[in-house]
Each structure stands twice: as structure tokens, then as C-alpha cells.
Amino acid sequence: MATANPAMVTGLFRRIRRYPTTYIGFAIVFLFLLIALFGPMLAPYTYTQQNLAARLQPPSDDHVFGTDQFGRDIYSRILYGSRDVLVVAGSGTALAVFFGLLLGLFSGYRGGMFDEIVMRLMDVILSIPPLLLAMVILFSLGPSRVNVIIVVGFLYIPMVARVVRSVVLELKTRQFVEAARLRGESSLYVLYKEILPNVLPPLAVEASMRFSYSIFLVASLGFLGLGVQPPSPDWGLMVGEARTWFHQARWVLYFPAGAIAVLVVGVGFMSDGLRRMLLPGGASDA
Amino acid sequence: MPDHDAVLNVENLTVTYNTEKGPLDTVRNVSLKIAPGEIYGLVGESGSGKTTLARAVVRYLPANGLISGGAIHLSGTDLLNLPKAEMRRIWGARVTMVHQDPNASINPSMLIGEQIAEVVRAHLNLSKKEAMARAVEMLKKVRMPDPEAVANRYAHQLSGGMLQRVLIATAIATNPEFLIMDEPTTALDVTTEAVILDLIHELMEEYNTAVLFITHNLGVVARICDRIGVLYAGEIMEEGSIRQVFKDRLHPYTRGLLGCVPRVDASRKDIALSAIPGFIPRPDELPDGCVFGPRCDFVEEACRAERPPLVDAARGHQTACRRWELMKGKAEEAREIREDGGTEELGHVVLEARNIKKYFPFTGGFGPLLKGKRPVVKAVDDISVRMRSSFTMGIVGESGCGKTTLARCIAGLEEATSGEIELEGKKLSYSVTSRPREILKKIQMVFQNPDASLNPQHPAGDSVARPLILLRNMSKKQVRERVAELFEAVSLPADYIDRLPHELSGGEKQRVAIARAFAADPALMICDEPISSLDVSVQASLMNLLTDLQDSKGTSYLFISHDLAAVRHISDWIAVVYLGRLWEIGSAEDVFVPPYHPYTEALLSAIPIPDPEIKQDRIRLKGSVPSAMDIPSGCRFHTRCPRKIGEICEREEPPWRDRPDGHRICCHIPIEELEALQGEGLLKKAGVGGDK
Numbered sequence: 011m012a013t014a015n016p017a018m019v020t021g022l023f024r025r026i027r028r029y030p031t032t033y034i035g036f037a038i039v040f041l042f043l044l045i046a047l048f049g050p051m052l053a054p055y056t057y058t059q060q061n062l063a064a065r066l067q068p069p070s071d072d073h074v075f076g077t078d079q080f081g082r083d084i085y086s087r088i089l090y091g092s093r094d095v096l097v098v099a100g101s102g103t104a105l106a107v108f109f110g111l112l113l114g115l116f117s118g119y120r121g122g123m124f125d126e127i128v129m130r131l132m133d134v135i136l137s138i139p140p141l142l143l144a145m146v147i148l149f150s151l152g153p154s155r156v157n158v159i160i161v162v163g164f165l166y167i168p169m170v171a172r173v174v175r176s177v178v179l180e181l182k183t184r185q186f187v188e189a190a191r192l193r194g195e196s197s198l199y200v201l202y203k204e205i206l207p208n209v210l211p212p213l214a215v216e217a218s219m220r221f222s223y224s225i226f227l228v229a230s231l232g233f234l235g236l237g238v239q240p241p242s243p244d245w246g247l248m249v250g251e252a253r254t255w256f257h258q259a260r261w262v263l264y265f266p267a268g269a270i271a272v273l274v275v276g277v278g279f280m281s282d283g284l285r286r287m288l289l290p291g292g293a294s295d296a
Numbered sequence: 297m298p299d300h301d302a303v304l305n306v307e308n309l310t311v312t313y314n315t316e317k318g319p320l321d322t323v324r325n326v327s328l329k330i331a332p333g334e335i336y337g338l339v340g341e342s343g344s345g346k347t348t349l350a351r352a353v354v355r356y357l358p359a360n361g362l363i364s365g366g367a368i369h370l371s372g373t374d375l376l377n378l379p380k381a382e383m384r385r386i387w388g389a390r391v392t393m394v395h396q397d398p399n400a401s402i403n404p405s406m407l408i409g410e411q412i413a414e415v416v417r418a419h420l421n422l423s424k425k426e427a428m429a430r431a432v433e434m435l436k437k438v439r440m441p442d443p444e445a446v447a448n449r450y451a452h453q454l455s456g457g458m459l460q461r462v463l464i465a466t467a468i469a470t471n472p473e474f475l476i477m478d479e480p481t482t483a484l485d486v487t488t489e490a491v492i493l494d495l496i497h498e499l500m501e502e503y504n505t506a507v508l509f510i511t512h513n514l515g516v517v518a519r520i521c522d523r524i525g526v527l528y529a530g531e532i533m534e535e536g537s538i539r540q541v542f543k544d545r546l547h548p549y550t551r552g553l554l555g556c557v558p559r560v561d562a563s564r565k566d567i568a569l570s571a572i573p574g575f576i577p578r579p580d581e582l583p584d585g586c587v588f589g590p591r592c593d594f595v596e597e598a599c600r601a602e603r604p605p606l607v608d609a610a611r612g613h614q615t616a617c618r619r620w621e622l623m624k625g626k627a628e629e630a631r632e633i634r635e636d637g638g639t640e641e642l643g644h645v646v647l648e649a650r651n652i653k654k655y656f657p658f659t660g661g662f663g664p665l666l667k668g669k670r671p672v673v674k675a676v677d678d679i680s681v682r683m684r685s686s687f688t689m690g691i692v693g694e695s696g697c698g699k700t701t702l703a704r705c706i707a708g709l710e711e712a713t714s715g716e717i718e719l720e721g722k723k724l725s726y727s728v729t730s731r732p733r734e735i736l737k738k739i740q741m742v743f744q745n746p747d748a749s750l751n752p753q754h755p756a757g758d759s760v761a762r763p764l765i766l767l768r769n770m771s772k773k774q775v776r777e778r779v780a781e782l783f784e785a786v787s788l789p790a791d792y793i794d795r796l797p798h799e800l801s802g803g804e805k806q807r808v809a810i811a812r813a814f815a816a817d818p819a820l821m822i823c824d825e826p827i828s829s830l831d832v833s834v835q836a837s838l839m840n841l842l843t844d845l846q847d848s849k850g851t852s853y854l855f856i857s858h859d860l861a862a863v864r865h866i867s868d869w870i871a872v873v874y875l876g877r878l879w880e881i882g883s884a885e886d887v888f889v890p891p892y893h894p895y896t897e898a899l900l901s902a903i904p905i906p907d908p909e910i911k912q913d914r915i916r917l918k919g920s921v922p923s924a925m926d927i928p929s930g931c932r933f934h935t936r937c938p939r940k941i942g943e944i945c946e947r948e949e950p951p952w953r954d955r956p957d958g959h960r961i962c963c964h965i966p967i968e969e970l971e972a973l974q975g976e977g978l979l980k981k982a983g984v985g986g987d988k
Contacts, residue, residue, distance in 0.1 A: 185743035186751040186759070188709055189809075191728055193763045193816060194736040207753035 029286060035279025042273050046096045049089030057082065057090040057243040066259040076261040078252070084265050091243035091266070095273065098155060098238070099224035102162025106224075107217045109163070110170025115209070117171065118178030119201055129175070132168035140165045141230060148236040158237045162227055166220045173216045174209055181205050211288035218284050222277035229270045245270050302329040303473050303506035304353060309366035311345075311352045311530075313579075320579040321364070323349045323530040327606075330474070330506040330523075335497075337521030337538075338510045339553070341831040343576050345530040346510045350476050353508070354391045355383055371473055389419035392467040396479040398459035402451040408435075409447025412466050419470045434465040438495060441919075455920045457488035464496065468503060475500075478510045485694040486858060487917045490902035493520050494916065512831065514557055515861075515904025518542060523612075526550050529577050529587040532606060536613030538908045546615040546623055548592045556836035557906050558865030563884055564843050569865070571837035575801065586616070594619050643685030644720070646819050646852045647706065650680045652715035654701050658925060673924045675701040676712075677876035683820065686850040690867030690884070692860055692899065694921055698876040699856045703822045706854065707741050720819065737767040740813035744825040746805035750797040756808045757783075757793030763815040782811040786841060803834035807841070814845065822854045827862060839866055860903050864888055872896050875932045876924060882959030891970035893961045894939040931964065939973065941965060 061081035069076045075084035117128040135143070144161045151157040181187060182205065190200050231237035232246025240247060248266035256263050311323040323345045330336045338346050351357050353368055355375055368375040370390065375383070395401045403411060412431035416422055422430060428447070435443035438461040451459060460480060467475055477496070481489040497520045500507055509521055517524050518538060525535045526549060534547035545551045555570035574591040577583060583590050585600035592599070599618060606614040609624075617623070654676040676698045683689050691699045705712040708728030717724040719738060725731055740763075743749045750759050757779050764775045780790055786807040797805055806826060813821055823842070827835040843866065846853065857863050863870060863884075870887040872880040872895060880893040887896060901915040917936045922928055928935050934945040941964055950964045961967065 184748040185745060186749055188743070189741065189749065189812065190762075191709065192707060192736065192739070192741055193766055194728070194731070194733055195762075195766065203754075204751055208751070 029283065031279045032283030032286065035276050035281070035283050038272060038276025039280050042092055042096065042276070045089055046093045049092055053083075053086035053089045055083040055086040057087045058241050059083070059086075066255060066262065068259070069261055075265040076259065078248075078259075078262050079255050084248075084261065087243035087248065088245065088265060088269050091245050091248065092269070092273075094155075094238060094242065094244050095225060095228060095270075098158055099162065099221060099228045101159045102224045102228070103166065103217060103221045105159065105163025106166035106170050106220055107213065110167045111174050111209070111213060113167065114171040114174025115178055115201055115205070118175035119182060119197065119205065125175075128171070132171055135165070135168045140227065144227065144231060145234065145236060148231065153231075153236045153239060155238050158228060158231055161231075162224050165227070166224065170213075170216055170220060174213060177209050177212050178205055181208055215281065215285045215288055218277065218281035222274050222281060225270070225274050225277065301331060303332050303371055304328070304330040304508070305367075305369040306353055307367045309349070309352060309368065310364050311348055311357065312362045312364040313348075314360040314362065317580050319364075321530065322579045323352060325366075326527075326530075326532055327366075328525055328532070328535070330508060332473070332506055333501060333504040334523065335500055335507040335509050335521045337517035337524040338508060338527055339512060339514060339517055339524060340527035341512065341553075341576050341833065343529075343578075344527045346527055347478060348530075349527065350478060350508055350510055354387065354393075354474075354476065356387065356393075385419075388415055389470045390472055391474045391476070392470065392472045394460075394463045394467050394475070394477045394480045396482050398456060398463050398483070399451065401463055402459060404451045406450075407447065408449055408451070408454070408462055412447075412462070412469055415466055416469050430469060431465075434469045435462070437468070437499065438462075438465045440465070455488075456484055457492060457920060460484060460488075460492055461495070464492075464499070468499060468505070471503065472505060474506045474508070476508045476510070479512070480509075481516060482511070482513070486860065486902045486904075487694060487898060488920070489516070489904070491916050493904070494914070496520060513904060514553060514832070514906035518906050518908045519904045526553070529582065530579060531587055531603075532614075532616065533588065534613075534615045534617075535606070536610070540610060540613040542906070542908050544609070544613070544624065546609050546613070546620040547588075547617045548594050548623070549588050551623065552591070553832060554906060556832040558836075558839065558861040559907075560861045560864050560888060560900065560903055560905060562865070563867075564839070564865050568843075569836035569840055571840060572833040586618070594622060643687060643850070643852075645682060646685050646687075646720060647681070647683040647854075648716075648718040649682075649702075649706055650716045650718075652676055652679050652702060652705055652717070653713045654698075654705050654710060655713045671925050674876050674927060675924055676705060677927070678715075679871075679873070679876070679878050680715075681854075681871060681878075681881075683852050683854065685819065685852055686846060687869070688846065688853040688855055688867045690863035690870045691854065691856045691873055692858065692863050692870060693873035695858060696921055696924065697873045698924070699873050700824055702873070703741075703824050703854060703856055706820075707739055707822050709741075733767055737763070737816040738819040739822065740816050740818040740820075741822040741824065742806070742809050742813050742826045744828055746802045746809065746829065747797075749809040750805055752797050755794050755796055756788075756800065759808060760793075760811045760815050763812060767816050778815070782815055785814070785845065786811045787837075801834075802830050803838065806830065806834075806838060810838075810841065810845070814849070814851070817849075818851060820852050820854065822856075824856050825858070826855075828857060828859065835862065842866065860899055861905075872899070875921065875927060877932060878962065879933065880959075880961045882955070883957060886955070886957060886959040890974035890976070891955075891961065891967055892974065893963055894937050894965075894970075895933050897974060898936075898938060939965060 059082060061077070064077050064081040065079055067073055067077040073083050073085065075088065078084055113128055117125040144165060147161050148157055187200060187204055190204050228237060229246030232244040233250040235247070235250060238244040238247060245266040249263060252263035252266065307327050309323060309326045310321055312319045312321050326349060328336065338349065340346050348361070352363055355363070363376060370386070409428055409431045412434055413424070413427035416430050417424065417427045432443050432447050435446055440446050440458065440461050446454065446458070454462065481492050484492060493516065511517060521538055523535070523537050524541050526533045526541070526547065528549050533549045534541055541550060542554070545554060552570065552572040556572065558569060572591050577587065585602055586592070586604050589595045589599050604616050604618045606616050609615050609620055655672040655674050658671040658673055679702055681689060691702070693699050701710060704710040706717055708724070708726065708731055711726040719735060722735070724735060728736070750756065760779050760782055761775050764770045764778055770778060779793060783790060783793055788804060788807050792800065792804070800808065827838050830838070839862065842853065845851065855863060855866055867884050869882065870884050871878055872887065872893060874895050880887055880896050888900065898915045898917050901912050905912065915938050917938070919936055922935055930946045930948050931937070931950045934940050937945065944964055950962050952960050952962050953967050954960055955967060961970070963970065
């Protein structure tokens with residue numbers, strides 16, 4: 011895998027221009043971040059505000075995205091919910107990246123038995139379907155926001171660790187690492203100063219990809235009722251609840267599902283863009 | 297006005313690339329003609345536009361490349377006005393190409409025979425069976441041993457030399473009029489290269505094909521080409537017959553290139569290499585006037601006024617230098633004679649390595665494991681070397697002979713299996729991690745690949761500063777001063793200290809790597825092919841730098857290279873390695889004149905020498921190096937030895953035979969007999985030795 015050069019970053023804008031999807035991706039992610047930050051201020055209602063007289067209203071001037079089965083404003087709920095999605099999926103990704111980086115670095119650099127054990131453990135986690143594993147863990151831990159974060163982090167550690175390890179394996183045969191060994195640098199120095207800086211660009215790409223997967227996983231767990239509990243405005247949960255009312259009021263399902271789709275696609279575009287910017291040439295995997 | 301005698305006739309060709317900086321003319325105003333049966337050598341440093349030119353003449357440019365001027369005729373066909381569909385019929389039939397990397401050119405999942413047959417069928421209208429027969433016939437033509445069997449093999453089952461033969465077979469299978477060879481032997485070992493060059497020469501005479509032969513190796517050009525064009529920054533600087541260009545050198549750039557190349561018949565004690573200062577200009581930063589002006593010793597005001605045109609200096613000999621008459625008849629003065637700087641007294645012993653062995657356990661595949669015994673790869677099998685201070689030991693051998701493994705064992709990057717390594721009388725542990733700091737700082741290394749030598753995320757100065765902080769406990773201020781001194785010592789400007797590696801050229805990166813190695817102030821420096829991936833002029837400047845640093849610091853070098861001329865130039869002593877063992881060792885003067893070991897003799901005979909006046913006896917090795925897992929009995933070289941004397945070679949290990957001054961040869965043939973067999977040696981000036 012090729013590592014990035016700051017020189018490549020100078021040609022960044024030129025490369026973005028050639029792939030407009032990168033722009034779109036970054037724009038979408040930025041927009042959702044803004045919504046997460048300021049959305050609640052813009053929301054005309056709070057996410058719990060019920061109006062049973064106005065149940066299942068189609069989109070109108072009062073309720074741009076319509077109302078749900080309790081007469082809650084869907085637009086407001088989506089604005090509020092963006093915060094949930096980004097925080098939960100983001101924290102889960104951060105957790106996975108942190109532990110995946112640590113495991114990948116040491117496993118790749120040390121090699122031998124340690125590497126063997128760590129990597130086989132990772133294989134075990136990878137061999138179980140993620141949703142199934144998440145359900146099992148959440149059934150035993152009980153559904154809560156923190157537990158969802160832990161589950162997402164745990165599930166994605168192996169993937170991050172594998173990517174980091176493969177980069178480290180390639181880097182440690184490079185001659186600047188051998189030169190460091192020849193002057194008697196400690197392993198920690200070599201890992202921290204010689205290897206880590208070169209791992210960061212591919213790690214950033216991997217992290218952005220994990221983030222888009224996390225959003226989806228969080229939404230799936232919400233849909234199954236294993237994530238954040240009602241009445242919180244989790245998008246997955248909203249889609250799950252909407253199933254019952256779909257035939258009477260399609261917007262109840264369309265808007266939260268659309269929000270999930272747009273965000274996932276946006277993060278995906280951003281991830282592809284990051285890959286093109288940080289790992290020019292070579293990186294066509296995954 | 298197409299010239300009907302020439303197969304390829306290019307007139308005033310200009311190639312433009314559409315880049316992010318706008319259109320750039322990478323090849324400008326180039327004209328050339330290649331006659332049937334003629335091999336035209338195109339030489340130049342990397343970035344001179346060789347490959348672009350070669351692709352442009354057959355309209356095989358990438359999508360952003362465009363022929364913006366000139367005319368190309370192939371046997372009278374106007375190629376530039378041909379529709380794309382017609383061009384496609386010409387590619388592969390009338391024009392073919394042989395690339396540098398055979399592994400990238402051959403489909404790994406297709407049988408060799410099928411691949412050749414595929415090309416033949418596409419262009420010659422043959423049945424499947426006929427095409428297969430043709431493929432086998434072509435493999436015979438390129439002297440492939442056992443062609444029928446090879447046709448039924450895959451690429452991974454063949455060696456590099458055999459793959460290159462397959463490519464050549466494919467290229468001539470359709471009887472092309474015109475063949476482009478882009479560095480066809482660069483990836484091969486010198487002995488294989490010699491065999492392939494012979495083959496190309498013979499085939500082209502037989503087929504009467506016109507060949508455009510691209511290479512950066514002037515020795516290769518001198519050996520097989522009829523005419524030569526010297527390309528620089530997209531323009532032809534000089535063109536003529538091999539003899540004219542190598543003898544008269546009527547352009548300062550040609551002169552510079554030839555002055556850069558070390559010679560097998562002279563060492564650094566006799567001559568210094570004259571590196572060309574500066575770099576080849578990028579197409580967006582071309583100087584006014586002569587493109588070579590900024591790097592030229594002969595430049596004067598008028599040279600900067602306008603671009604000098606090619607002028608006829610003699611029949612068939614053109615030069616783009618305004619002042620070519622100045623250079624006439626002064627070919628030999630181009631080299632600077634070095635003051636005798638070599639100290640004759642022996643220094644103290646720095647390194648003593650005794651009976652080093654390095655066996656790797658075999659790890660791939662199941663086949664050998666099933667037989668019971670666990671096989672080992674004997675990469676280094678009992679090698680001893682001794683090195684003194686201010687002394688250079690050159691180690692030569694084909695790839696896979698174990699020279700790099702030996703160096704890595706001494707450095708401690710690989711743990712030797714057995715043997716003793718002593719540095720200045722102190723015994724060293726095998727692994728670098730268990731050596732104390734005082735030892736670490738005495739052995740440093742310069743690596744082959746400049747791109748991997750420096751951490752891409754660290755500024756150049758930091759790479760050099762780190763050994764100072766770690767091994768020499770300097771204060772911040774001292775470190776800053778010392779880094780500046782080191783950059784000056786390797787002739788890099790001070791503002792390079794803050795640059796990142798990607799802002800440096802290959803040669804500059806290697807200079808930083810040398811500065812880093814010298815920062816520790818080592819007694820022994822291991823140079824593992826430090827110049828192999830660089831252009832000749834950069835090679836010359838680095839060899840000069842290493843020589844100067846040794847003179848001022850007294851460091852010893854263990855210099856590993858497959859380039860015999862470079863080793864001859866820089867080394868005091870030379871060790872010849874084959875299959876993990878030494879076969880000959882002695883002073884550079886002794887090793888390169890007879891009597892020598894038959895293997896050394898074959899290596900020397902294979903080196904392409906950039907001087908058409910020197911004739912070499914032709915000794916070619918058969919086959920390829922045997923596997924280090926399955927070493928031949930007796931003398932390991934007997935399977936390929938051209939001077940094998942009989943059964944004793946297969947049965948018994950040869951004895952070491954001593955000559956005066958520590959020159960030793962390991963062979964069954966006694967020294968006196970070798971002397972009688974080898975006579976005055978391989979290198980003969982034309983007229984003196986027998987002309988072939």
C-alpha cells in the first residue's frame with residue numbers, strides 16, 4: 011500500500027476537481043455536522059412534543075416532513091437525531107480506530123507468537139456476522155447508547171487492526187527502519203517516530219470507511235430496537251417504528267430512511283475522496 | 297519526401313503532453329532514420345524523453361500525449377495520416393516492442409506458447425495449430441533450451457533471461473519491419489545480459505529488422521548498436537555511427553556521459569570520474585538557447601542566444617553544439633588524471649569476518665517438506681573477509697549470490713548462522729539489537745533504494761541529526777552545526793536540511809543517506825548497491841563523493857555491486873562471490889587481469905564496455921544460477937564453468953591457490969595453467985588482439 015506524501019496534498023484541489031463526488035461527499039458530511047451542532051436550535055418543535063390531534067399529517071407548511079403516529083414533527087426529530095447518529099457512530103469508530111491502531115502496530119511490528127494470537131482472535135471476531143454478534147452482546151449488556159458505542163467499536167477493531175498491520179509489515183522492511191535499527195533505536199521509538207507517521211494516511215482512509223459502516227450499523231441496531239430507546243429520535247428507530255404506519259403515511263418512513271441513506275453515501279464519497287488524496291496510486295483495495 | 301531506403305523515417309517530430317501546467321513539448325524537432333537491419337541506439341539520462349519518443353514514432357502515446365508536428369513514415373506509409381483502426385493492424389504486425397520488465401509483459405496465467413500464438417494468429421491468419429507450431433519455431437529461434445516444453449509452461453516457471461527470450465520471440469514472430477526495444481536487458485544480470493545481447497544482434501542480422509534500442513547503458517550501445525542518437529531534454533544532441541560518436545564525442549553532453557562511466561581497465565587511483573553538474577531541465581523550465589547550456593563547460597554567451605541546430609560534422613555524424621570544432625581530436629583529454637592519493641602503508645584491521653554462514657529455513661511450498669528433511673537455503677556458506685582502515689572491499693556477483701546477505705550479517709540486520717565477526721579486535725554478537733552503542737556507531741550502512749532509505753515524513757536534516765543525538769550525545773546546538781557540516785560534506789545546499797524526501801531527487805536522497813551514515817562517524821560503512829538505481833552522471837558524482845569522504849575520514853567501505861566497472865573503480869580489493877562462497881579475492885588490479893578464476897573471467901567478458909575500440913573475448917555462461925537450496929557437488933560452479941576440466945570438478949571441492957600479494961583463486965586448475973589458458977586477457981584494443 012502506498013503511503014502519502016505531503017506533495018500529494020498540494021495537488022489536492024486539482025484532484026478533487028477531477029472527482030466531483032469528493033466535493034459532494036465533503037459537503038454532505040459538513041452539512042450533517044452543522045445540523046448536529048445547530049439543528050436543535052433550528053427545529054420548530056422539540057423531538058418529544060406530541061400533538062395527537064395532528065397524527066400522521068402529510069408534509070405541509072407547519073410540518074415540512076409531516077408528522078408521525080404521535081403527531082410529532084418528523085423534521086424536528088431528524089434534526090435532533092443527527093446528533094445521536096454522529097455521536098454514537100463517531101465514538102464507536104474512534105474506539106475501533108484507537109484499539110485497532112494499537113493492536114495493528116504492535117502485532118505487525120513484533121510479529122511471531124504475539125502477532126499470531128492477536129490476528130487469530132481478530133479472525134474469530136470477523137467470522138461471526140456483525141449484526142448477530144451485536145445483537146448477542148446487546149441482549150446481554152442491555153440496550154443503551156454507551157453499549158451501542160462499545161459494540162460498534164468492538165466489531166470494527168479487527169478491520170482497522172488488519173489494515174494497520176499490513177501497512178506496518180510493509181514499512182518495517184523499508185530501509186529507513188533498518189537504518190534506525192542500525193543506530194540502536196528502541197522499538198518504541200521506531201514505532202512512534204518512524205512507522206506511525208506513515209500509517210496515519212491509510213488509517214485516515216480506513217477510519218472514514220469504518221465511519222460510514224458504523225452509521226449503518228447504528229441505524230440497523232436502532233431499527234431492531236437494540237439501540238437507543240424510544241422516545242429518542244434515532245433514525246434507525248424511527249424507521250423501525252414507521253413500519254407499522256407505512257401504508258397510511260409513507261413520509262414517516264421516507265424521511266428518516268432518506269437521511270440515513272444520504273449521510274452514508276456522503277461519508278462513502280468522502281472516504282473515496284480521502285483515498286484519492288492521501289493514497290495516490292496503488293490503493294484500489296476494499 | 298519519404299526516404300524509401302529507411303524503414304523508419306521521422307522528420308521534425310514534436311510531441312506535446314497536455315498537463316496540469318498546460319501543454320508541454322517533451323520531444324522537440326527530432327528527426328531520425330533507421331535502415332533495415334540497423335540497430336539504432338537511443339541513449340540519455342532518465343527524463344530525457346527516450347520512451348516518449350519511441351512511443352510517439354509508432355503513435356502509441358497515452359491519452360494526454362499528442363504529436364504536434366512533423367512526419368513519420370514506416371516503409372513509405374505515412375503513419376500520422378492513418379486512421380486508428382489501420383494503426384491497430386500495424387501494431388503487433390509491422391511494429392513490435394520489447395519492454396524492460398518481462399514479468400509485467402507476460403500474462404502469468406497463460407501458457408507461453410499460447411501467448412506467442414495469440415499474437416501470430418491475430419496478424420498472420422494462421423490456424424490454431426499452425427500458430428502453435430510457429431510459436432515453438434520462434435522459441436527455437438531465440439535458442440530457448442527445450443522449446444516444446446517451454447511452450448507448455450507458465451511465466452513463473454522461467455528465469456528472467458528466459459522470459460526476455462520469450463518476449464523477443466513474440467516480437468519477431470510476425471516478421472516486423474520495425475522493432476522497439478526499451479531497456480530490454482536492464483533488469484538482467486550481466487552474464488544473462490551478454491547472452492541476450494548476442495542473441496539480439498544475431499537475430500536482427502538474420503531478419504533484417506530495423507531496431508530502435510533504448511538504453512541508458514553506453515556499454516550496451518557500444519556492443520550491439522550500429523548508430524547512436526544522444527537525447528537530452530527531448531532533443532537530439534549528437535548522432536552518428538558508434539565509432540564516430542564514441543571516438544570524436546562532438547557534443548559536450550556525450551563527452552560528459554562518457555566521462556561519467558567507470559572503466560574496467562582503470563581505478564580511482566588513476567582517474568576521477570567527471571560528473572556532469574546540475575540536472576536535466578524539466579520540459580516546463582527549459583533554458584533559452586542550447587538546452588544543455590547551463591550544465592556545459594564549453595558554454596559561451598552566443599550559446600544562450602538561440603537553440604543551436606544539428607550540423608553535419610562529418611558524413612552521417614551530426615552534433616547540436618555550436619563549438620564542436622573545438623572538441624575535435626580531443627577525446628582522450630576529457631578525463632582528469634587523479635593525483636595519487638592512495639596511501640600505500642596498510643591501515644589497522646577494522647573488520648575480520650571468519651567463516652560466516654547464513655542458512656535460511658525454506659518456508660514456501662509443500663513439495664520439499666514432504667520428502668522429510670527440512671531444506672535450507674544456503675545464502676552465505678562459509679565466507680571470510682578482512683578489511684583494513686581507509687580501504688574499500690568490493691564484492692561482486694550475480695543477483696542471488698549472497699552478497700547482500702553477507703553484508704546484512706556483518707551489519708547485524710540478519711543473524712548469521714555461524715562464524716565470527718570481529719570489529720577492531722572486539723567480537724560482535726550476531727544481532728544488531730544486542731550490540732552496544734559504541735559498536736553500533738562504528739558500522740553504518742547505505743542502502744540501494746534511495747526512495748525507501750529516508751522516512752518520507754521526516755525532513756532530511758532530522759534523518760541526519762538523529763544518529764548525532766542518539767550515538768554521540770550532542771547538544772542541540774552542536775547537532776545543528778554538525779548537520780550543516782555534513783550537508784556541506786555531501787555537497788548539498790544548507791536549505792535542503794528542512795526539505796522532505798519527496799522534494800529531493802534520487803541522487804540527493806542518496807547523499808542525505810550518506811550524510812546520515814557518516815553522522816555516526818563509522819569505521820566501516822556498508823554500501824549495498826548504493827548507486828545502482830541512479831543515472832550515470834549521478835553515479836559518478838556519488839562515487840567521487842565516497843572517494844573524497846574516505847580520503848578525509850579514513851572510513852572503510854564494503855562496497856556491494858553487480859556493476860563490475862563501478863566496483864573496479866572504487867575498490868582496493870575485490871571479492872568474487874558465487875552461490876554463497878568466495879572464488880577469488882585480491883587487489884583490484886590482480887583480480888581484473890589474468891590469471892583469474894573462470895567465473896571472474898566470464899563476468900569480465902560479459903561487461904558491456906563503452907568503447908567500441910575494445911574487443912572482448914566472448915565467454916558466455918550457460919543456463920542460470922542453480923538454486924541455493926540445491927547446491928551442486930564439488931565445485932559449485934562446475935554446472936556452468938566454461939573451463940571445467942573433468943570429473944574432479946563435480947566430485948571434489950577445489951583448493952585455494954595463492955598468488956603473490958594475497959591474490960587467491962579457488963579452482964582445480966593450477967595457477968600456471970590458468971595463466972597459459974587465459975593469455976594476455978580479455979580486453980584487447982582493436983588491431984592488437986584478434987578481431988572477430
